[in-house]
Amino acid sequence: MARPKSPPVFLGRTLYRRRRLRDAARLLPVVGVLLLLLPLLWVSDVEVRLGSGEVVYFFVVWLALIGLAAAFAPGLTRGDKADDQEED
């Protein structure tokens, strides 16, 4: 049985960037929720009217989220095998 190594406190530049990329990937859906709920706050009624402006807004936000996820994905898989033991 291997002695559990305490994870290093400070990381090299690449590893550090990879960790922050994971943080970004985790934050992405949170940002997405905020953006997708935002139009509901534009009008103060109990029921909110959504029109063509909102249609365009939703599709733009949607596409942006997909674009960001696509940008993150390759970096997240790289080196996954090597250091996924160290969950931070």
Next chain:
Amino acid sequence: MPFNLLVASCLLYVIFLFAVAFLVERRAHLGRLGWLRSPLVYTLSLSIYCTAWTFYGAVGYAARSGLEFLTIYFGPTLVFIGWWWLLRKLVRIGREYRVTSIADLISSRFGKSNTLGVIVTLICVVAATPYIALQLQSVVLSFGVFASATPDGQAPPDPEQTAIWVAVGLALFTILFGTRNLDAKEQHHGIVTAIAVEAVVKLVALLAVGAFVVWGLAGGVSEIIAKIDAADLAAWQVQPGRWTGLIFLSAVAVITLPRMFQVLVVENADEGHLARASWAFPLYLLAMSLFIVPIAVIGLERMPAGANPDMFVLTLPLSEGQGGLAMLAFLGGFSSATSMVIVESIALATMISNHIVIPLWLHLRPSAARGDDLRSVVLTARRLAIAGVLALGYGYYHVSGGSAALAAIGLIAFLGVAQILPALIGGLFWRGATRIGAMAGLLVGFAVWAYTSFLPSFGPGAVLSESVFTQGLFGLSWLRPQALFGTEAMDPLTHALFWSLVLNATAFCLGSLLTFPGPVERLQGAAFVNVFDGGAGPQRWARGQAEPEALLTMAQRILGEDAALTLFQSAARDQGKEGFLPDPTPAFLDSLEGRLSGSVGAATAHAMISQLVGRATVSVEDLMAVASESAQILEYSAQLEAREAELTRTAGALREANEKLTQLSIQKDAFLSQISHELRTPMTSIRAFSEILTEGDLPPDMVVKYGKIIHDEAKRLTRLLDDLLDLSVLENGTVQLNLTLASLQQMLDHALTAARQTRPERSFTIQRDLPSEAIYLKTDSDRLVQVFINLISNARKYCDAADPVLRIAVRQRAGRVTIDIIDNGSGIPKDSQSLIFEKFARLTDANRAGGAGLGLAICREIMTNLGGSVAYLPGQGGAAFRVTVPLRLEKAAA
């Protein structure tokens, strides 16, 4: 379009799918899958999320409720772009533990409890039945649309009959490809590829209809936007609560729907595919929903008032005379419905056979554990389950009459499977989640869902009587199905979502907090929650008394003869044994159980092996023993590490000592050769001149001169020997110190006077601060003066300044006195500073002033004996020496 042509093209399409599935199965059998296991196919197969409900229903949904249909896609989008949170773990666990279905996952996580598996299976079947009915309904409706549009007067087909034919056809297709073999990894390459093909068909169809509507009917993007604004409907309004709730609900459903779990986790061929799908699948969803709003708006504008908006995708092109496009749209809808039904029924059939039929079979016929081939039983069970699931769907369709709007049924199904969420999330991230908690949560959630959502969906008076709706269960008004605890303000779906999940999660948490998990549960909990930490954790099996032969027989009955023999042979080889029968070690039992659970589910595999092993796996005591064993190992290795560090330190110290000894030996040799040289030079001159003197007849003045030389050399020799003796006494520490109280000022006066004999021709300016020198030291004053004389003479000898200045600075600090003797010469070069205190060290021969080079070495030894030190002080603008003496030297230090 003639109706017969429609049926013919449908059949052709199905045959084409058969061919695709068949070819892929054959390639898979040959092990040549290649690009068929690519991220693209994986992503496309995920598109079974978009059922006929999406294909037809989304337009209807948009026509009725405006943008709300988008929430059904936002949820999955958020889950997929946030795959790092949950999906990654789910897929990893699914692959690591050969999970066969979501029921298997839950049962496996909570101690391989088959009861849990049964509960999840039942929830899934109940929730999926209306959903399957929905697919049948959509196919029937679309057939109906074409039939009513036929001008040739052919009788429109009976919807009931169409539904039966579709259900039977789908059952056949699914049975043919879904239960061809009992794979160790419950994967169906043929079906997955066929579904990927269907995904392309439905996307192309919807995009084609959309493009036709936007550019063909509306006349461009800006026109369509103007029309959207003009479509001033009450339906464009959304309730924020419902909006948020629906996003949440669809996000949950994409994880817990049995068919999504099947393609996402079970059919996953490579974890890397998930990364690609994390953005590609949302992109697919976006493409699918891109034209929904335009189709709905144009449909409402152009179609007659009573037209069913669910069918706009078909009826719009038909009414515009675009038969080909309508055909494509029909195939798209057909694809959506069939792919969903196929995967859903496979997923459900796996659950039913693994968690209900096989355990029941083994229970009813214990002898079967040693008898006939179980594989055929499993396969038959699955085939019957598929047929049963479709029959249920058909039954629901038949009973409900296919009237309700598609979207409503879809959402009710979503909410049903969402009840698995608390147990799933809790199981993956909380080690404290227990079986009882999961069971309580699932049952409570299921009951609340049935009462608030599922049963009311049949309408008042159907299952729940009118009075229950208005007055509540048993006449308790706070138990009204759509206003639990008086919450009337929420819309029915949000209400059901809120209460079912809140009560579910509460029961789950309370049950988990209050109960104590069994050993297998705890093992599985740790293994699942820490799946990324590597290592399977402690063994699940204690060494049992299982007969390898019995194990082999059992494995053969589930895996098939060849696969079982290969498995046993390789295990035996790993143990270093010949033949086919490995020892039943815990490791082997573990791997065997893993293989079996890939076929019949974790709970059944576990039960079968424990039947043979004869004891119910590990006990709590075993777990504790394992834990303390590993703790001991940890402690031992910590001790080893400490010892190693100590050894390293000792080795370092030894190495240092060795270096010092080597150096000392070199020094000693150098010293001996130096000293022979120093002694020999005066001896040589003494011998030479005394020889001359013994020859006689020399002028008296020469005799005097030679005698003086001899005398001088003898004196030098004596001085050298004195110094050496002095040094050896000092070095041995045997020197007798004569401690007295003496004034530092007087000592310095004395030293300055005595040193004036050295190069008396040079005149030095002496700088002193007399008040600071008014210190009485308790020390050996003669010795200290000797040091001062030596340092001052050195300055007189070596200071090369034109106007030599000698500064003496005295300072007292913390019981020690420092005396700095500083001249204004060029000082001592940095690299020589460490050498000057060595014996016979002289910097340059040019300055050789009769000393043997022992002066500073003696100074250093004296100061060591006096409990102080002498050191070269760099950076003072000349040669500078700092003498440090204790104010009061105690006897002990001497």
